[in-house]
Amino acid sequence: MKLKDEISGKYVEIGNYSPNLKIYVCGPTVYDKPHLGHLRTYVAYDAMVKYMRHRGRSVFYLQNITDIDDKIINRALETGQDPLALSRKYTLDYMDAMKYAGVDSVNYYAMATHHIKDIIKQIKRLEKKGFTYTLPDGVYFRVWMLKNYGRLKHQSPEEQKTGARAKVAELKEDQRDFVLWKFKKEGEPSWRSPWGEGRPGWHIEDTAISLSFFGSRFDLHGAGRDLLFPHNEAELSIMTALKNSENVCPAWSYTGMLKINGEKMSKSLNNFIPVDDVMQKYSREEVRYAFLSSLYPTDLDFSWNMLEESRKNISYIRRSYEKLEKHSQKGASVDVGSYRELLYRNMDDDFNTRIAISILMELASEIMKANSLDSESANEAKKLFDDANTFLGIIPEQKEKGIPEQSVESLLKLRELLRKKKLYPESDAIREALKNAGIIMEDGGNGTEWRRE
RNA sequence: GGAUAGGUGGCAGAGAGGUGAUGCGUGGGACUGCAGAUCCCAUUUACUAGGGUUCAAAUCCCUACCUAUCCUCCA
Structure with missing residues (x-):
């Protein structure tokens, strides 16, 4: 089972160190309704983790929730709410969205505000190692001490000139330095720390959570591609600084952005479709089918037509699945084994869910074309659909409700x-x-x- | 400007040197009281452009053009 590591650009075998995999995926900052872009990423990792489990790996899948951050505070100030109440509300919305999409593979959701102690501990350790300095507004991480800052971004220090949005903070030792602990401002939620009342910076929230759960090594770090820089670069720096190792995690993978009309779907462009809007019209299976019909690392241009196509294809698969229940003793036999082998081979190759689905379509087509199937083929085909469905989640359960x-x-x-x-x-x-x-x-x-x- | 990923049929979207992925749509046919579903046939010079390597290139190399993401808000 291999997966592309975006630091090296090479494929790495996953699960070779131990059959017990530790996977961390960056969760959302909960300051607004979840949208389809979030769903795309989390459906992708859900399918991957479920596939690993299907193939006999034991996976601990950890995800954080950023429930304290500038964005949350700003939104709360704009709308006159308590920041923590606001983030709690959107955390629940996020969980509803995950439930709708059938994302139930995460073992533990870790709230940043529940891990303040871990965060403080981690900053202390960075402080001891000389990686921190204090300014009037907070405690900062010293980037220059790490030679390889920019490794994930694939840019040398020369190329890391100030970008368009970079604010030049005169007091920082280096423009690339990022904040670990922000000192309290009037009306903001805060916690006590050795450096004064305040709250954590974004990047340290993730590393405090991942390392306090996983220790000094985990197998896969996942996120949406828009988190690659600066967020994951900063995470990598903190982990490198703490563990004196650049290989705390051997595989950093990224999901492509969900686009709409050729542009990234995002809150800041205000072109996003909230999960709520889709929930009313399309089923969990339809949404998953649409997302898993493309490869997870590539961008995907969303359209409503995509969901319509999914609806038709799912209905076709389900019909063929139902036909399997009406098999007879004698009939055509289908070489289900070769379908299964192809399915596994393509899933093993960086989780090619697109091919996996097309293989199921071909099997469905073969079933539909046959007048009848022998019972062995029918049972095997049924088992293959069931197995594939444990990670794809695209075949709906038959409803037994309604008229008897x-x-x-x-x-x-x-x-x-x-x-x-x-x-x-x-x-x-x-x-x-x-x-x-x-x-x-x-x-x-x-x-x-x-x-x- | 820099980094990264791309440009594939009417559309979505795989493939990564050699046998037409898959699906949607469209046209025709079978079945049919109608509807629906299903089946069959067709949509067969699809790979941005121009060079190169090769017996063979959508796939490898070079050049150009175009698009997206990131370059301290984002899944």
Whole structure:
């Protein structure tokens, strides 16, 4: 099982050090509603982790929630709310969004505000090693002490000139230095520390959490690509400084940005689609199918049509899945083993969910084309769909709610009688009524079949 | 300007030297009371442009053009 490490640009085997994998993924800053861009990233890591588990790895998947940050405070000030109440509200929204998308592989969500002690401990250790200095507004990290700052960003110190948005803080020793602890301002939430009342900087929140859970080594660090710099660069610096090692984590992976009309979907461009808006119209499976239909590291241009396509394809897969339940002893046999092998081979190759899905489509197509399947093939195919679904999560469960089966069967028989007497308006009325109740009737060559919507 | 990733059919989106990924859409046909679903056939010089390497290039190399992301807010 390999995955591309974006520091080296090379593929690394994951899970070779130990069968017990430790994975950390940067969570959101909860100051606004979750949007589809977040979902894209977390669905991708959800599928990866679930696939690893499916293939027998034990994974501890840790994710942080940044619930104290400038953005949260600013938003709270704008709207006259308590910052921590605001972040609590959006944390719950985020959890709802994850639940909707079927992202349930995370073992632990760590709130930054629950780890203030760890953060302070970590700053103390950095202080001892001489990596910190104090200014009137906070405690800073000394970047120049690390030769390889810029490693993740692939830029030499020469190239790290001040960017467009970089504020030049005259007092900082180096423009690249970042804040570890911010001193309290009027009306802001704060905690006690050896340096004075204040709150943590963004980057140290993540390293305090990841290292206090994982110790001196973990297997995979994931995030959206927009966090690569400065956030992950700073994380890497802190970890390097603390552990005297540049290899605390051997694999840094990134998800591509979700775009809309060719531009990144983001809060600052205000072109984002909140998860709420999609939740009403499309199912969990449809959204996952749409996202997993592209490769996780590439950008993906969102469109509503994408979700419509997903809907059709999922319906096709589900029909073929249902057909498997009607198999007979004799019939065509399908070489399910080769589908499974291809599926695993492509998932092992940097989690190619796009190919995985196309393999399932091909299997579905082969099933649909066959008049009947032998029971062994049918059982194996069913098992493959079930297995793939444990990590892809694109095949919906059959709903058993609504009108009982017996009632549907009786109405179906009644309709058959009416149709034989060519009383079509009456038979169509039954079909229409059942459709409104979530039952779809389809007349075929071998009589009428029905299914729940 | 710098770093990184790209440019593939009407559309979405894989592939990474050699047998048309997959899907959506469109056209035609089968089935059918209608609808729907399904099946069959077609959409067969698709790989930004120009050079180069090779028996063979969408894939490797060079040049140009274009796009996106980041360059201290962001998943």
